Amino acid sequence: xxxxxxxxxxxxxxxxxxxxxxxxxxxxxxxxxxxxxxxxxxxxxxxxxxxxxxxxxxxxxxxxxxxxxxxxxxxxxxxxxxxxxxxxxxxxxxxxxxxxxxxxxxxxxxxxxxxxxxxxxxxxxxxxxxxxxxxxxxxxxxxxxxxxxxxxxxxxxxxxxxxxxxxxxxxxxxxxxxxxxxxxxxxxxxxxxxxxxxxxxxxxxxxxxxxxxxxxxxxxxxxxxxxxxxxxxxxxxxxxxxxxxxxxxxxxxxxxxxxxxxxxxxxxxxxxxxxxxxxxxxxxxxxxxxxxxxxxxxxxxxxxxxxxxxxxxxxxxxxxxxxxxxxxxxxxxxxxxxxxxxxxxxxxxxxxxxxxxxxxxxxxxxxxxxxxxxxxxxxxxxxxxxxxxxxxxxxxxxxxxxxxxxxxxxxxxxxxxxxxxxxxxxxxxxxxxxxxxxxxxxxxxxxxxxxxxxxxxxxxxxxxxxxxxxxxxxxxxx
Numbered sequence: 001x002x003x004x005x006x007x008x009x010x011x012x013x014x015x016x017x018x019x020x021x022x023x024x025x026x027x028x029x030x031x032x033x034x035x036x037x038x039x040x041x042x043x044x045x046x047x048x049x050x051x052x053x054x055x056x057x058x059x060x061x062x063x064x065x066x067x068x069x070x071x072x073x074x075x076x077x078x079x080x081x082x083x084x085x086x087x088x089x090x091x092x093x094x095x096x097x098x099x100x101x102x103x104x105x106x107x108x109x110x111x112x113x114x115x116x117x118x119x120x121x122x123x124x125x126x127x128x129x130x131x132x133x134x135x136x137x138x139x140x141x142x143x144x145x146x147x148x149x150x151x152x153x154x155x156x157x158x159x160x161x162x163x164x165x166x167x168x169x170x171x172x173x174x175x176x177x178x179x180x181x182x183x184x185x186x187x188x189x190x191x192x193x194x195x196x197x198x199x200x201x202x203x204x205x206x207x208x209x210x211x212x213x214x215x216x217x218x219x220x221x222x223x224x225x226x227x228x229x230x231x232x233x234x235x236x237x238x239x240x241x242x243x244x245x246x247x248x249x250x251x252x253x254x255x256x257x258x259x260x261x262x263x264x265x266x267x268x269x270x271x272x273x274x275x276x277x278x279x280x281x282x283x284x285x286x287x288x289x290x291x292x293x294x295x296x297x298x299x300x301x302x303x304x305x306x307x308x309x310x311x312x313x314x315x316x317x318x319x320x321x322x323x324x325x326x327x328x329x330x331x332x333x334x335x336x337x338x339x340x341x342x343x344x345x346x347x348x349x350x351x352x353x354x355x356x357x358x359x360x361x362x363x364x365x366x367x368x369x370x371x372x373x374x375x376x377x378x379x380x381x382x383x384x385x386x387x388x389x390x391x392x393x394x395x396x397x398x399x400x401x402x403x404x405x406x407x408x409x410x411x412x413x414x415x416x417x418x419x420x421x422x423x424x425x426x427x428x429x430x431x432x433x434x435x436x437x438x439x440x441x442x443x444x445x446x447x448x449x450x451x452x453x454x455x456x457x458x459x460x461x462x463x464x465x466x467x468x469x470x471x472x473x474x475x476x477x478x
Contacts, residue, residue, distance in 0.1 A: 002191045003054060003056060003145075003148060003187045003188070003190060003191050004053050004054045004084075004147070004148050005148060006019075006148040006149060006183065006184060006187075008053070008148075009052070009053050009054075009147040009148050009149055012051075012052040012053055012147050012149070013050050013052060014047070014050050014051065014052075014146055014147045014149040014150055015147060015149050016243075017240075017241070017242075017243035018030075018149045018150060018179045018180075018243070019149070020243075021179070021180075021243065021247070022179055022180040022181070025180060025249040026181075027181055027251070028180055028181055028249045028250060028251060028252075029178050029179070029180045029181050029182040029183075029249070029250060029251070029252035029405075029407070030178065030179040030180045030247035030248070030249050031176050031177070031178055031247060031248045031249075031250060031252065031405075031407055031409065031412065032176065032177040032245055032246065032247050032248070033174065033175075033176050033387075033412065033415070034152070034154065034174070034175040034176060034177055035174055036236075037162065037163045037164035037165075037170070037171075037173065038163060038164050038230060038231055038234060039234055039236045040152075040154075040156055040162070040163060040173070040175050041067055041163035041164075041165070041231055042231045042232075042234050042236050042237050043152055043175075043177050043236070043240070044071060044074075044144055044152060044158075045070070045071070045074060045228075045231065046237055046240055046241065047144065047146035047150055047152070048071065048074035048075060048077075048078055048146070049074065049077075049078075050146065050147075050241075051078055051083050051146040051147050052082075052083060052147060053083060053084065053147050053148075054083060054084045054085075054086075054145075054146070054147055054148065055075060055078055055083055055084070055085045055086070055144075055145070055146055055147075056086045056088075056143075056144075056145040056187065056190045056194075057075075057085075057086070057087050057088065057143070057144050057145070058088045058089075058139070058141050058142065058143045058144075058190055058193060059088075059089055059090070059141075059142055059157055059158055060090045060092070060093065060138065060139060060140045060141065060142060060157055060389070061090075061093040061157035061158065061159060062089055062093070062094075062097075062157065062158040062159070063093075063157075063158060063159035063160065064096065064097050064100055065159055065160045065165075065166075066160050066165050066223060066224055066227065067158065067159060067160050067162075067163045067165050067227070068158050068159055068160075069224075070224060070227075070228070071158055072100065072104065075087065075104070075110065076104065076107060076110070078109075079107050079108075079109030079110045080109070082109065083109065084109060084111075085107075085109055085110045085111070086110075086111045086112075086113075086190075086194060087104070087110065087111070087112045087113070088112075088113050088114075088115060088139075088190070088193060088194055088199055089101075089112070089113075089114055089115065090114075090115045090116070090138050090139040090140070091114040091115060091116060091117040091118050091205070092116075092118070092135075092138045094114070095124060098121060098206050101114075101202055101206060102202070102206045104202075105201075105202040105203060105206065111201075112201075112202035113194065113199040113200060113201055113202060114199070114200055114202055114205050115138070115139040115193075115198050115199055115200075115262060116134050116135065116137060116138065116139070116198045116262050116263075117200050117205040118131075118135060119131070119205070121205075121206075133264065134262075134263065136399060136477075137261065137262045137263070137264065137399050137400065137401075138262075138399070138400045138401075139193070139198070139259075139262060139400070139401045140389050140390075140396065140400040140401060140402050141193065141256070141389055141401055141402060141403045142154060142155065142156060142157060142175075142389050142403075143186055143189075143190060143403065145183070145186060145187050145190060148183065148184070148187050149179065149183065150177060150178070150179050150183065151177075151178050151179075151182075151183045151186040151187070152175050152176070152177050152178070153175065153176060153178060153186060153254075153387065153388060153403065153404065153405055154173070154174050154175030154176055154375075154376075154387050154388065154389070154404075155173045155174055155175065155374055155375050155376045155377075155387075155388070155389055156171075156173045156174075156175050156374070162374070165227050169325070169372060170372075171372050171373070171374035172350070172372070172373050172374060172375060173374040173375050174290075174375035174376070174377055174387060175387070176387050176405060176407075177240075177245075178252070178405065179247065180249070181252070182252045182253065182254055182405060185253070185254040186254055189254060189256045189403065192259060193259045193401075196259035196260065196262070197259075197260070197262075197263060198259060198262035198263060199259075248407075248409055248411050248412060250407050250408050250409035250411075250412070251407075251408040252405050252406065252407045252408065253279055253405070253406050254403065254404075254405055255272050255275040255276050255279055255386075255388070255403065255404055255405070255406055256272060256275070256401075256402070256403040256404075257270070257271055257272045257401040257402050257403070258270035258271065258401075259401055261399075261400075261401050262401055271397075272390060272402045272403065272404070273397050276386070276390075276406070279406040280380050280384055280386070280406060281380075283307060283312050283380050283381055284312070284381050285312060285313065285381045285382065286312060286313040286314070286315075286379075286380070286381055286382060286417070287304075287307060287312060287313070287314045287315070287378065287379075287380060288315050288378060288379045288413075288416045288417055288420055289314075289315070289316045289317070289378040289392065290316075290317045290318075290373070290375050290376065290377045290378060290416070291316070291317075291318055291376055291378075291391050291392045291393075292318060292319050292324075292372070292373045292374045292375070292376065292391065293318070293319075293326060293329045293391040293392075293393045293395075293396075293478070294316060294318035294329075294333050294391070294392050294393065295329055295332035295333050295336075295391075295392070295393035295394060295475065295478045296333070296336050296340070296392060297332075297336075297394055297475060300336075300392065301336045301339055301340060304316075304340060304343070304345050305339065305340060305342075305343030305344075305345065306343075308343045308344035308345045309343055309344060313346075314344070314345045314346065315345075315346045315348065315420050316340075316345060316346070316347050316348065317348045317349075317350060317373065317420070317424050317428060318333060318347075318348075318349060318350070318373065319349060319350050319372060319373045320349035320350055320351055320352065320428070320429055320441075320455070320456065320457070321334075321349075321455040321457075321458050321462065321463070321466060322351065322352040322455070322456060322457030322458050323349075323350050323351060323352040323353075323372045323373065324372065325372055327462070327465065327466060327469065328469050328474065328478060329393065329478050330466065331466050331467075331469040331470040331472075332393070332470070332474075332475050332478040334466060334470060335470045337431060337439060338433070338437065338439065341431065341432070341433050341439075342433065342437075346430070347430070347431040348420070348424055348425070348428040348429065348430050348431070349428055349429045349430075349431060349441070350372070350373040350424075350427060350428045351427055351428055351429060351443070351456070351457070352372070352457055353427075376388060376389060376390055376391055376404070377416060378416070379412075379413035379414075379416040379417060380413070381413075382410060382413050382414055382417055383408065383409075383410050383413055384406060384407065384408050384409075384413055385406075385407050385409060385412040385413040385416060386404050386405070386406050386407075387404055387405055387407070388402065388403055388404015388405060389402045389403055389404060390402040390403075390404055393478050394475060394476050394477070394478055395477065395478055398476070399477075425444060426444065429441040429442060429443050429452070429456055430442045430444075434451075434453075438453070440452060440453055441455070441456050443456065
């Protein structure tokens with residue numbers, strides 16, 4: 001089954017708000033960056049509430065927490081009013097959700113498929129041991145498409161930590177809301193994944209789920225109501241509903257892996273890495289890269305070093321050891337730092353935020369009090385920007401499927417450049433080569449700079465573990 005064409009939804013609520021603006025910008029895509037976490041939730045909530053014909057969603061992680069359950073409920077309510085809902089989830093992170101997913105799949109208006117499903121369901125470790133070659137390949141894509149008129153693409157999964165609704169960890173992340181030309185391509189790409197060999201109907205996978213399926217679990221009503229009230233007070237809701245949301249209109253193209261990559265059957269020229277190189281070309285002046293899991297490998301180390309030695313300004317922001325949620329990935333990056341710095345690459349590492357530090361929402365995903373970076377974006381020559389799910393690591397390049405948008409916009413690319421000069425410098429350590437070639441970390445507070453001789457905010461045992469992991473031959477898995 002394929003998606004609904006945008007021409008067929010011009011008279012829907014979303015079509016009436018979006019189509020006239022898209023008609024005024026033929027061939028272009030309207031982009032609104034969703035750097036603020038609550039705006040990112042509001043965008044999804046409003047699209048789900050506004051959809052009249054179709055909702056197509058594709059995610060790597062969907063938690064059964066407050067925001068995840070709220071959005072599950074929004075999908076069910078949409079299906080109740082006749083909206084066709086298709087939900088494609090990677091099965092790697094669905095542990096404990098079989099009952100909830102079975103309940104959703106039992107709704108006549110909801111179709112649910114799982115990408116590379118794990119069998120047997122319990123214990124999951126056994127599924128990995130029996131089918132590691134496929135189980136190790138995951139669908140990391142994230143997209144949310146409403147009535148074929150508007151789409152959200154970027155780095156956010158569905159869960160409290162991605163939408164500023166968690167009392168614990170929070171991720172600094174980035175999505176874009178897209179309308180116009182590229183939405184057709186995003187919708188077609190969803191159809192391609194929906195029909196691929198790795199996408200299995202939930203009914204065939206969840207046969208061991210409780211029957212009849214239990215109801216979707218209720219959300220903590222007090223906290224959920226307070227969160228929704230805060231979301232509804234956002235000016236973003238009013239602007240999007242009224243068709244007045246500020247948009248940057250620019251040429252844009254979707255880059256996406258062939259879903260056959262999930263079965264190790266994709267041709268090299270059908271991979272996102274190939275499409276990215278074709279869409280971006282060769283940098284001439286600058287490369288600004290933001291990646292939470294930055295594992296350049298020897299090939300990337302040589303490529304970034306070669307750019308820097310040619311006089312191209314290369315800046316990279318990733319997580320510091322104190323803020324990363326995957327120590328093994330940091331080990332894959334840490335062993336490359338010295339040679340990258342020697343080549344002239346500038347390295348910044350996002351600090352773990354103090355709990356009492358006030359938020360600066362205007363700074364988007366680079367200046368909040370979030371405790372861990374999760375945004376995946378980069379800019380080339382101050383004129384082209386990428387926003388998507390792709391991390392600069394071997395897993396994204398070789399194992400997982402990924403997607404994103406390449407946007408030809410000096411405005412969006414310039415925002416990333418300005419972030420390195422402002423919020424990034426204020427919220428990160430800059431790694432430098434100090435005396436005798438040793439690394440040091442500079443922590444800036446206005447005119448005052450603190451110099452660290454070891455990985456800041458970490459204990460000796462963690463640094464020792466980091467060194468040991470860096471020796472292991474697991475870089476291809478990271």
